Amino acid sequence: MSAIKSVFSDSKSAFIPYISLGDPNYDLCVDWADALIRGGADILELGIPFSDPVADGPVIQKAFKRALANPFSMDTILETTEKIHSLHPHIPLVYLTYFNPIFHYGFEKFAEKAKIAGIQGMIIPDLPYDTPETDELFKSLKRRGVDLIHLVTPATPLNRMKGIRDFASGFIYYVTSYGVTGERKSISADLEDRIKITKEVISLPVSAGFGISDADQAKEISQYADGIIIGSAVQRIIEENGSNPSLCRKKLEEYAQSISGSLRGKN
Amino acid sequence: MAKERSFTEKEGYFGDFGGRYSPEILTEALIELEDTYNKLRKDKKFQKDLEFYRKNYIGRPSPLTYAEKLTKAWGGAKIWLKREDLNHTGAHKINNTIGQALIAKAMGKRRIIAETGAGQHGVATATVGALFEFETAIFMGEEDLRRQKLNAIRMQMLGAKVIGVSSGTATLKDATSEAMRDWALNVSNTHYIVGSVIGPHPFPTIVRDFQKVVGEESKKQFKKENDKLPDAVVACVGGGSNAMGMFYGFLNDKKVKLYGVEAGGRGPSPGEHSATMLFGKTGFLHGTKTLVIQDEGGQVVPAHSVSAGLDYPGVGPEHAHLHSSGRVTYETVSDQGALDAFMEVCRVEGIIPALETAHAFRFAKDLAKELGKKKDILICLSGRGDKDVAEVARLVGFSQGDLI
Numbered sequence: 001m002s003a004i005k006s007v008f009s010d011s012k013s014a015f016i017p018y019i020s021l022g023d024p025n026y027d028l029c030v031d032w033a034d035a036l037i038r039g040g041a042d043i044l045e046l047g048i049p050f051s052d053p054v055a056d057g058p059v060i061q062k063a064f065k066r067a068l069a070n071p072f073s074m075d076t077i078l079e080t081t082e083k084i085h086s087l088h089p090h091i092p093l094v095y096l097t098y099f100n101p102i103f104h105y106g107f108e109k110f111a112e113k114a115k116i117a118g119i120q121g122m123i124i125p126d127l128p129y130d131t132p133e134t135d136e137l138f139k140s141l142k143r144r145g146v147d148l149i150h151l152v153t154p155a156t157p158l159n160r161m162k163g164i165r166d167f168a169s170g171f172i173y174y175v176t177s178y179g180v181t182g183e184r185k186s187i188s189a190d191l192e193d194r195i196k197i198t199k200e201v202i203s204l205p206v207s208a209g210f211g212i213s214d215a216d217q218a219k220e221i222s223q224y225a226d227g228i229i230i231g232s233a234v235q236r237i238i239e240e241n242g243s244n245p246s247l248c249r250k251k252l253e254e255y256a257q258s259i260s261g262s263l264r265g266k267n
Numbered sequence: 268m269a270k271e272r273s274f275t276e277k278e279g280y281f282g283d284f285g286g287r288y289s290p291e292i293l294t295e296a297l298i299e300l301e302d303t304y305n306k307l308r309k310d311k312k313f314q315k316d317l318e319f320y321r322k323n324y325i326g327r328p329s330p331l332t333y334a335e336k337l338t339k340a341w342g343g344a345k346i347w348l349k350r351e352d353l354n355h356t357g358a359h360k361i362n363n364t365i366g367q368a369l370i371a372k373a374m375g376k377r378r379i380i381a382e383t384g385a386g387q388h389g390v391a392t393a394t395v396g397a398l399f400e401f402e403t404a405i406f407m408g409e410e411d412l413r414r415q416k417l418n419a420i421r422m423q424m425l426g427a428k429v430i431g432v433s434s435g436t437a438t439l440k441d442a443t444s445e446a447m448r449d450w451a452l453n454v455s456n457t458h459y460i461v462g463s464v465i466g467p468h469p470f471p472t473i474v475r476d477f478q479k480v481v482g483e484e485s486k487k488q489f490k491k492e493n494d495k496l497p498d499a500v501v502a503c504v505g506g507g508s509n510a511m512g513m514f515y516g517f518l519n520d521k522k523v524k525l526y527g528v529e530a531g532g533r534g535p536s537p538g539e540h541s542a543t544m545l546f547g548k549t550g551f552l553h554g555t556k557t558l559v560i561q562d563e564g565g566q567v568v569p570a571h572s573v574s575a576g577l578d579y580p581g582v583g584p585e586h587a588h589l590h591s592s593g594r595v596t597y598e599t600v601s602d603q604g605a606l607d608a609f610m611e612v613c614r615v616e617g618i619i620p621a622l623e624t625a626h627a628f629r630f631a632k633d634l635a636k637e638l639g640k641k642k643d644i645l646i647c648l649s650g651r652g653d654k655d656v657a658e659v660a661r662l663v664g665f666s667q668g669d670l671i
Contacts, residue, residue, distance in 0.1 A: 051566040052440065052552060054447045055290040061434055072564040099288060100551045104565030125290050126551065132286075153292040155454065160294065175292060179452035 003120045004092045004147050004170040007042050008205035012265025013222035014042035016207055017256060018096065018231035020060060021046050022067030024242045026080045032238060033084040035249045037091050039256020040266070044084070045123070045229065048077050048097035055098075055125040057182030059232040062239065074105045078117045085118025094121035094149065094170075103133070111140040121147035121170045129160075129167040138167050151175055152198050152206075154188065161201040171205040171227060172198055176212065182232045184211030192224045199226075215262035222264040230259060279468020282591060284584035289467040289554035293447070296454045301469040303374050308476070313369060320365045324398070325354050327362075327480065331488035331645075336615045337628075343635030344642040347497065348618075349485045351509065351649050358621065358650030359481060359509045360391035364460055366477035368395035371458035378402040378457040382446040384411055384439030384505070385576030385623065386418025387650050388462030393427035395460075403427035406446045408438040411575045418654050436569040439505075439579050443553050463506025464583030467554030471583050475511045482516020485645060493643065499524040499634060502647035503627040504597065505541065505577035507586045509649035514595060524596065527586065528630045530572030531599030537562065541570035543582040544590050544597035550581075557584040573602035573662065574622035574655070604629040606663055609652065621650035622659065 007014050017036045021029050033044055049067040053060060085093055095114065102110050102124070114122075122141060127134055129150060138148050147170025152161060154177065164172075174195055177188055191208070198206050207227030212218055218228045237255055241248035260266055279285045287297060307313040321327040330353060334346040351359040364381075371379055379401045383389030389405040396403030405422050409431045412419050422429050435441035443465075450459040461470040464478070482500075489497055500517055502510035504527040517523045532540035537560070540546070547558030552567055560568045560580040570580040589595040600608075605622055608629035612620050620628060624647070631646050638644065652659070659665070 049566075051435070052444050054444050054553065055292075055451070057448070058434075065435075068566060072562075072566055074564060098551070100559070100561065100567070101565035103551060104548075104561065126288050126554070128287065128289070128291060128294055131288060151291045153290075155292055155295045157295060160291075178292060178454060180448045 002145060002147050002170055004043060004094070005205065007092060008171065008226045013225060013263040014207065014227035015040055015256070015260040015263055016043045016045055016227050016229045017041050017234045018045035018047060018229065019238065020049055020063035020067050020235060021077055021080055022049050022070050022072070023063045023238055024066055025070055026076055028242065028245055029080055030083045030087070031245060031249050032252055034087055035252040036234070036256045037088045039253040040260025041091065041256055043092045043094060043227070045094050045096050045231070046081060048095055048101055050098040050101055053098060055180055057180040057232060059235050059239065060181050063235045074101060074110070078113050081117040081119060089118070092120040093118050094123060095119055096123040099124050099127045099133070107137050107140045111144055111146060115144040115146055119146060121149045123149045123151070123173055125151060129164050134167055149173055154178060154194060158201065161198060165202045168202060168204060171207050172202055173229065174198055174206050174208045174225070175210045176208050177210055181210055183213035187211065187217060187221065191221065195225055215258045218259050219262040228259065228263060279472060281585040281588035284557050284587040285468060285471060286556050287467040287554060288551050288556060290451060292451045293454060293467070296450070297467055297469065299374065300370070304370055304469055304473055307370060307373055313373070316369055317366060321480065325361050325365060327354070328484045328488070329353050331485060331492065334616050337612065340615045341632050341635040343640060344498070344638040344644045346631065346635060347489065347643060347645045348648045349481060349513065349645060351481060351647060352618070352620065352651035356387070356391050356394050357653065358387040358391065359478060359512065360388045360462060361394065362480055362512070363462065363474050363477040363508065364388070364391040364395045367458065367460045367473065368399050368401070371401065372399060374458060376456060376458040378453065379460050380404045380406065380446050380449050380457055381460045381462055382406045382439065382442040383462060384442065384578055385574065385621070386411070386415040386422070386654055387576065387621070389427070389429070390418050390421045390425070392460050393422040393425035396427055397425045404449065405429050406432055406442040406449070408436070408442045409433045410437040411439065411442070414575050414658050415654050416657070439575065440567065440570065447553065463508040464511045464585055465506045465553060465555060465581060471555065471585055474508050475515060475585060478508050478512025479515040481509065481512035481647060482514060485513065486516045489645060496520055496523050497645040498638060498642040499526060499644045501526045501528060501627045501631045501634065501644060503528050503577065503623045503649060504582060504586060505530070505579045505623060507583040509647050511583055511585060513647040514589070518594065525594065526630065526634065527595050527597045528626045529597060529599050530574060530577040530626060531601040532571045532573070533602055537568045539571050540599070541572045541577050541579060542599045543580065545599060547582065552581045555584050557581050558587045558590070573605055574626065576621065576623040577626065598630050600626040600629040606659060608632065609655070609659055610663065618648070619652040619656065620648055621652045622655040624649045
């Protein structure tokens with residue numbers, strides 16, 4: 001069983017927060033990660049900034065823009081990841097990024113270095129399973145025991161879920177709503193059914209993300225989802241408080257505690 | 268274990284380029300579009316409707332004009348112009364929007380969206396929005412809104428909502444990203460009319476198919492007039508839709524040399540040009556694998572051109588393939604070269620060309636001399652330059668005195 005898969009259990013739902021690496025700088029990201037893990041994160045998603053994040057809403061777009069104001073290099077990303085990993089070696093780390101920076105760096109080199117830095121999984125929103133590059137990347141990651149986590153959306157039909165099954169491992173990132181990342185007030189009515197179907201077809205834990213921001217939403221969805229992913233709401237705390245590191249750290253830890261405490265099996 | 272798979276042109280690959288690299292939320296819509304288009308392209312009623320609108324609304328076939336004055340002024344090969352500027356709305360863009368609007372209707376979509384740089388695609392989309400009664404939204408970078416105010420006003424007059432995009436560099440690249448985000452949110456009732464031969468499969472194929480009328484008509488017209496084919500064909504390339512449409516008619520005619528002209532901008536430094544073929548590397552942008560201007564970290568570098576329509580850091584994947592196969596030669600012309608050609612074509616030939624096309628003219632001027640008097644060059648005059656007059660006047664310091 002992969003390190004990621006072992007986080008999930010039938011009795012509780014995992015908390016998976018997200019931060020954009022480099023926002024506002026690479027050193028402070030280590031602090032944000034530490035605060036979120038201390039607050040109860042079970043898996044941490046680390047965003048690798050990209051200039052053209054088409055699947056992301058305004059909050060993460062702005063975070064990437066702030067991050068890219070720092071000189072970007074994949075080596076800095078990997079070093080920062082290693083620092084986070086050394087602080088909390090038992091918490092699985094997952095990269096969420098667009099495909100171009102990885103392709104540019106080189107699959108093999110990237111997979112090798114990411115594994116050493118402590119990465120256990122990859123989420124790439126603009127790399128669908130049915131591309132030649134997925135074959136190659138999947139093999140490269142699999143050899144190192146790194147999971148390739150796929151997205152399933154409200155628009156994904158059964159036949160695509162079956163296709164995804166061949167290339168997915170770790171968990172499925174279930175996109176709760178149409179559109180891009182960002183906080184939303186309401187959750188679609190058929191979410192529970194869709195998550196159940198996804199679990200049946202793909203036989204992997206299913207974590208829900210996109211639009212979840214508060215403890216009540218997280219609590220409700222955690223009744224049937226194996227994990228809760230929160231990106232924009234976490235990133236907003238950094239956007240609003242990042243210039244005051246001690247306050248930002250405190251707010252992130254408190255927020256993580258509130259979400260983590262609300263989830264199924266964690267009360 | 269995953270099976271080995273191969274990917275072909277049918278699946279949207281042109282050699283090593285193309286494909287569908289878009290967020291999963293859009294994939295079903297792209298498959299629906301592909302399936303619908305594959306049915307419609309063989310459907311006689313669809314072809315008849317397309318033909319009707321081409322003839323009676325766009326005004327096709329557009330003329331092929333012998334540019335006698337330019338030929339004389341440049342002192343070399345004979346210059347011929349394919350007059351896409353004479354289409355309704357003033358550019359080749361309407362060829363594609365009419366076609367995609369008919370597809371959107373067939374899919375039962377009520378809303379259309381588009382990205383636009385220079386605004387010609389926005390105007391063409393707003394036009395079909397009015398004609399076919401779609402709710403229409405156009406995404407346009409704030410910087411382009413400033414440069415292309417006239418077109419933004421035209422779009423609004425045609426009933427479209429124009430949404431300014433301030434993210435990133437506030438130009439075409441960011442307008443494209445924003446249109447993709449809107450589509451992800453509204454994919455069930457909205458069709459995204461991509462304006463160039465870019466984007467995830469099937470867009471590069473669909474746009475090329477609707478633009479290939481330019482090359483096919485040109486070939487017939489030129490043959491009828493001259494009983495031969497042109498020796499060279501020149502077209503400007505941003506995303507590359509007019510060039511792709513023009514070249515496609517001549518791809519199998521190996522004796523016809525094909526030249527795509529990109530924006531050399533202010534110089535070769537990153538951020539100063541849109542010369543994707545010269546400086547781009549293989550990458551992934553806006554759902555397709557193509558050549559992309561990017562830095563050493565794989566971040567997309569903002570493009571620059573005096574012409575908002577060429578200001579894009581990627582290029583259509585089929586162009587990337589034609590470049591790597593060597594079938595088409597890609598060249599660059601600087602901002603200043605384009606401005607000079609713009610003014611020269613206005614004064615010599617009595618045609619105000621789009622700034623995009625002015626790049627093609629500037630390159631053709633040198634080529635005409637190089638080829639000599641016995642040869643023929645065909646230039647795709649992709650659009651008229653009314654939209655550019657204020658910006659050109661500002662840049663060249665045009666004053667009242669110049670009017671005399």
